[in-house]
Amino acid sequence: MNKTVSIVIPCRNEENYIGKCLESFINQTYPKDLLKIIVSDGMSTDNTRNVIKDLQKEHDNIILLDNKGLSAPKGMNLGIRHTDSDIVIIFGAHSYADKDFVLENVRALENEEVGCAGGLITTINDTTKGAAIAEAMSCPFGVGNALFRYAEKEAYVDTVAFGAYRRTLLEEIGLFDEELVRNQDDELNFRVEKSGAKILLSPKIKSTYYGRGDFRKLWRQYYQYGFWKVRVIQKHKRPASIRHLIPLAFVLFLVGGGILSTFSSFIKNAYFLILGLYILLDLFFSLKISFSKSIKYLFYLVVSFPILHISYGLGFILGLLNFYIFKSSKIEERNKTTSR
Template identity: 30%
Template sequence: MTPLETPLPGVSYVMPVLNEERDIRSAVESLVAQDYQGPFEILLALGPSVDRTNDVVAEMSAADPRIRSLANPVGSTPAGLNVAIRASVHPVTVRVDAHSVLPTDYTRLAVAALQRSGADNVGGIMKAEGRTPFEKAVARAYGSRVGLGGTPHHVGGVEGPTETAYLGVFLRSRLIEVGLFDEGIKRGQDWELNRRLRATGGTVWFTPDLVVTYRPRPSIRKLVRQFVATGLWRGELARRFPKANTVRYLVPPVMVISVLLGLLLGLIGLAAAVVGSPLAWASLGLAAPGVYLLFVVAAALLAARGESVRTRLWFLVVLPSIHFGWGFGFVFGFSSLTKNITAHTGR
């Protein structure tokens, strides 16, 4: 009988941590509070934080020996995950994010799904929940098709095989077998790892039974930075693996180019109309940004309905920030400029 065939195989929670003083305690407490009855350990890979994150982790480790901290001098997400996975001892690896809060039944349902499906990795839904009007606007964008494209791990769907999964509950042996996370990929490393799992005969499994609470970035600056970095690496991955591209990935960059080109042509056309030039027809280009503006307003009315006025107003800012941040990032990431830019985009 393999370890996974036992009723309650041991699980190792692995979490890269960097500057997460605000959220780290609630994230770890949600792991300790799991109703799973099997043995577990919590491995926190600590990057070079500049806030009190490491002090908070030290306090938790002193109070509970099942919480262990490990050094992650590189500070990146894939490096931290690999540090923690290598140090883990249990056959099931549960990836956790410092911005996530797991419901108490998460591990129990995830292990059951692994055993039921025979998959190498199981994931569920990222349910974004905000605390401020700005964060609530971001959460609404995350959970709507107009925000992040309507993938199952954002809006839900039918249980079954999938391309990738949010966070992930893995067979540790398969992680080791395919070489762990690629530390050269700072964002999108989960998609790339799942690609290797599938390419070597494995299965990635989605189940709507798993719902993880995710805390959005608390400011517009951090949100834009997040999506520019995500877009950069998505563009890089699209360049590395062109056969894996889908229309969903291409919509934001096409939208960004269309809106900017339309705006440029429109301004040229307006200037031409003033001087009586035949190029006045170019003002029709303003239709592109005009249509996008109407789309954003309609999305705010529909996707953010039921929210406060402040949240809906923030939605008008949040949605373009996500689209343009991701779209600009993708364009640069797909170009040869990627290697020069991604080094400065953080985790």
């Protein structure tokens, strides 16, 4: 196992997280002489760059690049082009890796059919509200069959977060789409599958992600996921998975069913029956998690699940209007960020 590996980390203003992120790669079980850690910094204005430079003094395999393009996909591509490593792993500055993270990714890519590998992400937060939101983001009711949130078995999937890619495959299919504010990895993984390569999810590949700590940030995050998912579908003429359409259907049901129920008692009864079923499911999963974790989570979970579903669905609807009706790709330019 002598593959060279580069970790590419786009970031901006991550002084509270970048140190632990980099240290998790400094302490990998994979041979240090085969590993490069590349930070594409979007011209941070806090102490992020100083934290990186301090670690550079002791570790010559840490590389700091100026991402003057500012956006996350531009930072990813900048890092990829800077290295000729056999394997490229994209990682988030708001996260840290298990000590065997790189080793298990390399092992997964030993299968010649696999072009991209990824693993299980554990979402955490230091506050009660944030911890409850993290639990909602790790629950099938909250995120559907996004297996990288909770999988226990190895499986082939349609996408992974923090993917590890064969360089030869990236040279074949191209790098990240720099137009996209969100869903860059989904779009790239769409092309991985179209090339005939497989995407492997392995629970042995472990990382931890610091999730959103308040409802406003959670809403914005999933609204953007829904909005930019439309652009990915538009580019490839179809969704990668049916789960991407379910929040859209849910929001259309809430609005359309609510309007139609004023004209028909039958529709009204059916509408409130389905809405009641959703509320029961929300309560069931909220209670289930609260009893196993902490009863303090209950209120936050009850609120988090609808936020995940409604914000994504509304974002999807606005994306449909933006990309198909108004034919624009610029409406969300102001939301670009280099952190993941």
